[in-house]
Amino acid sequence: MTVSELTPVCKVRRLPLKGEVPVKAGERVEPDTVVAQTFVPGCPHLVAASNLLNIEPGELPSVMLKKVGDRVQAGEVIARYSAFFGLLKGRCQSPATGVVEHVSAVTGQVMIREPAVPVAVKAYISGTVTRVMPGEGVEVETTAAFIQGIFGIGGEGSGKLRLAVNDPGEILSPRQIKEEDRGCILVGGSLVTAASLRRAEEVGVTGIICGGILDKDLHDYLGYEIGVAITGHEDIPLSLVVTEGFGRIPMAQKTFTLLRKLDGQQASINGSTQIRAGVLRPEIVVPRKGAEMTKEVAATGLEIGTRVRVIRNPWFGKLGKVTGLPVELQKIESEALVRVVQVGLEGGRRVTVPRANVEILS
Numbered sequence: 001m002t003v004s005e006l007t008p009v010c011k012v013r014r015l016p017l018k019g020e021v022p023v024k025a026g027e028r029v030e031p032d033t034v035v036a037q038t039f040v041p042g043c044p045h046l047v048a049a050s051n052l053l054n055i056e057p058g059e060l061p062s063v064m065l066k067k068v069g070d071r072v073q074a075g076e077v078i079a080r081y082s083a084f085f086g087l088l089k090g091r092c093q094s095p096a097t098g099v100v101e102h103v104s105a106v107t108g109q110v111m112i113r114e115p116a117v118p119v120a121v122k123a124y125i126s127g128t129v130t131r132v133m134p135g136e137g138v139e140v141e142t143t144a145a146f147i148q149g150i151f152g153i154g155g156e157g158s159g160k161l162r163l164a165v166n167d168p169g170e171i172l173s174p175r176q177i178k179e180e181d182r183g184c185i186l187v188g189g190s191l192v193t194a195a196s197l198r199r200a201e202e203v204g205v206t207g208i209i210c211g212g213i214l215d216k217d218l219h220d221y222l223g224y225e226i227g228v229a230i231t232g233h234e235d236i237p238l239s240l241v242v243t244e245g246f247g248r249i250p251m252a253q254k255t256f257t258l259l260r261k262l263d264g265q266q267a268s269i270n271g272s273t274q275i276r277a278g279v280l281r282p283e284i285v286v287p288r289k290g291a292e293m294t295k296e297v298a299a300t301g302l303e304i305g306t307r308v309r310v311i312r313n314p315w316f317g318k319l320g321k322v323t324g325l326p327v328e329l330q331k332i333e334s335e336a337l338v339r340v341v342q343v344g345l346e347g348g349r350r351v352t353v354p355r356a357n358v359e360i361l362s
Contacts, residue, residue: 002147003146003147003148003254003361004147005145005258006143006288007145007146008141008142008143009125009127009285010130010139010140010141011123011140011141012137012138012139013035013121013122013124013137013138013140014121014136014137015038015119015121015135015137016038016119017038018038018135019039019119019136020036020037020038020135021035021036021132021135021136021138022034022035022036022037023035023129023132023138024132025129025130025132027129028127028128029123029126029127029129030123030126031124031125031126031158032122033123034120034121035122035123035129035137035138036121036136036137037118037119038118039116039117039119040116040117040119041113041116041117042098042113042114042116042117043096043113043114044111044112045096045098045113045114046109047078047094048108048109049079049092049108049110050107050108050109051108052090052091052092053079053081054081055081055090055108057104057105057108058105059081060108061105063079063080064078064079064110065078065079065080066078066079066100067103068102068103070100071098071099072094072098072099072112073094074095076093076094077092077094078094078100078110078112079091079092079110080092092110094112095112096112097114097115098113098114098115099112099113100112122156123138123140124156124270125140125142125144125268125285125287126142126266127140127141127142127287128141128142142285143287144286144288145284145285145286146284146285146286147243147258147259147283148281148282148283149241149243149273149282149284150242150243150282151213151231151242151245151246151273152232152239152241152242152270152271152272152273152281153218153222153231153232153234153236153239153271154232154234154236154238154239154271155232155233155239155272156239156268156269156270156272157185157207157238157239157268157270158266158267158268158269159184159205159206159207159266159269160183160264160265160266160267161185161187161259161262161263161264161265162181162186162187162263162264163259163260163263164176164177164181164187165188165189167189168189168190168211168251168252168253168256169189169251170188170189170190171188171190171192172188172189172191172192172210173193174193174195174196174198174199176196177199177203178203179203181203181204181205182203182205183204183205183206184206185205185206185207185209185267186200186205186208186209187209187210187256187260188208188209188210188211188251189210189211189250189251189256190212190248190249190250191210191213191247191249192210192212192213192217194217194221197217197238197240198221201236201237201238205238206238206239207238207239208238208240208241209240209241209243209259209269209284210240210241210242210251211242211243211244211248211249211251211252212242212244212245212246212247212317213240213242213246214248215246221236222234222236230273231271231273231274232271239269240271241269241283243255245317252309252361254307254361262286267285268284268286269282269283270282270283302322302325302360304322304323304324304325305322306321306322306360307319307320308321308341308358308359308360309358309359310343310345310358311357311358311359312353312354312357315345315351315353318345318346319345319361320344320346320351321344322341323342323344324341324342326340326341326342326352330352332354338355339354339355340353340355341354341355343358
């Protein structure tokens with residue numbers, strides 16, 4: 001999990017299919033700037049018109065009231081048949097509003113396609129367009145503070161950061177969410193409750209960042225059990241980024257201190273999470289205009305003093321520093337022989353866990 005005060009951030013913004021890119025390389029963009037747009041073909045509807053009219057497929061074109069390319073409304077009559085001086089009658093109505101796309105004299109079917117759906121891809125972050133992919137999208141780069149979470153829900157959003165608590169161990173309560181927080185991204189402490197999420201939704205908050213959330217509160221807010229393999233498409237008006245894990249877990253001091261420093265600045269948030277192939281973590285990006293990059297040494301692996309988080313029970317979510325890296329393989333409860341790491345947890349306790357059970361906090 002990355003927690004960096006200043007780092008280059010590059011985002012690829014791509015359309016689902018070919019379209020138009022209205023921006024140019026070198027252009028400055030904001031989170032709400034549309035950088036690519038297209039139209040997705042509407043849903044097609046097939047109508048077995050000849051069957052409904054009780055005629056042969058080859059007769060269909062002659063009884064059509066609408067021709068290919070004509071616009072129709074849902075329920076509008078598109079074909080009518082009459083025989084034996086009006087004793088036999090039949091009509092066919094459009095099942096949807098759209099355009100007559102095809103009339104088949106072979107199958108006797110009529111295809112009605114709903115109107116195309118406009119799709120606009122926004123920049124998501126404040127930055128500069130560094131590359132344009134004609135007809136597809138762009139790359140946007142910026143220098144920013146960058147924080148990754150453990151879990152999140154909700155899609156992309158942007159707004160002003162506001163520190164809503166005074167301590168990383170504090171619970172974000174509904175009374176701490178004010179009317180003037182509309183459009184803001186709130187920084188909580190150790191826990192956000194379902195009541196707080198509902199209050200945030202009522203006010204119009206863009207997003208919430210907190211240390212933890214209880215599974216029952218998540219279920220209570222969403223109304224259903226969530227599959228944590230892939231999130232981000234929930235039908236909710238805000239985004240949530242959990243930085244530590246499930247339960248009441250104080251936000252890591254490094255993360256909280258950085259967010260306190262960034263209080264009042266414009267930020268982008270994305271709760272989308274994918275924990276299977278192609279891992280995607282929820283994130284907060286805070287562009288730092290005018291900030292100078294300092295050369296940072298990338299962490300190459302575990303070493304004495306490395307800050308880590310334990311990601312398996314019984315110490316799940318606990319933070320600490322590496323105090324020892326035994327070379328010998330050690331037997332764990334499953335009787336497997338694995339490499340282990342000795343960690344000094346915050347609070348003074350020392351534990352030994354498999355190296356696979358920790359993640360480095362950069």
